[in-house]
Amino acid sequence: MPADPLVISTACTACGACLLTCPEHALRPGRGRPVVLADRCTACGECVEICPADAIDLLR
Structure with missing residues (x-):
């Protein structure tokens, strides 16, 4: 399984x-x-941008 691209x-x-x-x-x-779901994530960053709590970091 790939490493998580997000935290x-x-x-x-x-x-x-x-x-x-x-x-x-x-x-x-x-x-x-x-x-x-690391195997589906393309690290596009859309979740990082939309998060109102600024709780998501992109790792790659």
Whole structure:
């Protein structure tokens, strides 16, 4: 399995904006914050831009 291209910090409020924005459907609801499906994520950065809590960092 590929390494996660994103880090979602504890600042996440679980608002769901990133889930709705991801064009690859690479995020799914998790316990307290979304889970990244690394094999689907293309590291486009759309979730980083839309996150109102500034809780997502792109690693690649």
